Amino acid sequence: MSRFALILHGGAGARRSRDYAAEIVHMREVVEAMRPQLADGAAALDVAVEAVERLEASGLYVAGRGASPNTAGIYELDAALMDGATGRAGAVAALVGFRSPVRAARAVMDRTPHVLLAGEGAARFAEGAGLAPVGDPEAWFTRAGQGEDNHPPGVTAGALQHGTVGCCVLDRDGRLAAATSTGGVFGKLPGRVGDTPLVAAGTWADGRVAVSCTGQGEFFIRTAAAARLGFEVESGRPLGEAARGVINRIGAMGGDGGLIALDRDGNRADPFNSQGMKRAWLSADGEVSVRVFEG
Incomplete structure (x- = not known):
């Protein structure tokens, strides 16, 4: 392999009533910042984590x-x-x-025999790993998306409003990786966990495809959305067709959201069933594009 590619998202649920100029500029900046690293041979996982950390920090x-x-x-x-x-x-x-959940997830992978740590145990681990703390939450958090009308028609506002960031990467050596991070749905109950931290539901990567999902996580969990896409690609289904099939299944259940995916040939897919999904990509031929509403 000599070609590389990347796609990231800033969440499905975008509404045409809102201006996303700042997000568009920022997503392009993140993609452009990752380009020289990939050109220099950086590993897909390292690039995916750094891209998501930049999205988190913004x-x-x-x-x-x-x-x-x-x-x-x-x-x-x-x-x-x-x-x-x-x-x-x-x-x-x-x-x-802690400021960067994706860095905490990387530490879990690198420093423990486990896949998932939760709640107080995750916080104790992150502290022991020396990860940056938040400090004063009210001064740190920006509550992005508050007031954005990103719930589906007919659903009570606030109950299922959502947002997530993610990145899928193909590096020069043909390796694929995915990373996803979220604050979850607005107005969630304490202890609620969505699809993002559940491998196979919201995040997936294997030798053929990398996937990061965004939307009403309960539906992505119930369909094992990310792994389902991976298994369908493994069975020979084209990436775009498989990705759209997953989102159609979620929509048929009443769910809202989207996903991004890359395959080992550098093909991308980014279907969604909400009005829009914030996303940007670096194609295998070197083109950088940013979209919110267009397909």
Whole structure:
């Protein structure tokens, strides 16, 4: 392999009534920052994690600094990553008090025999790993997306509003990786965990495809959305067809969201059934594109 590619998302659920100029500029900046690393031979997993960390830190998306509190006023964050070359994965769920959930997920993968740590145990681990704490939550978090009308028609506002960030990468050596991070749905109950930190539901990478999902996580969990796409590609179904089939299945159940995916040939897929999905990509031929509403 000599070609490389990347696609990232800043969450499905975008509404035409809102201006996403800042997000568009930022997503392009992140893609452009990752390009020289991939050109120099950086590993797919390292690039995916750094891209997601940049999205978390911006405060523009409902992940990392952009998260909102649950009904108890606590900021519980989720993240996961998966290395397609090795099948290794790491994740944290309901993590409180740390700036970068995706870095915590990477530490779980690198420093423990586990895949997922949750709640207080995840926080103790992150502290022991020396990860950056939040400090004052009210001063740190931006509550990105608050007031955005991103719930499906007919659904009570606030109950299923959502946001997530993610990245899928193909590196020069043909390795694939995916990473995803979220603040979860708005108004969630304490302890609620969505699809993002659940390998196979919201995040997946193997030797053929990398996937990161965004939307109403309960539906992605019930369909094992990310792994389902991977298995269908493994069976020979084209990436775009398989990805659209997953989103159609979720839509038929009443769910809202989208996903991004890359295959080992550098083909991308980014279907969604909401009005829009914030996303940007570096294609295998070197073109950088950013979209919110267009297909």
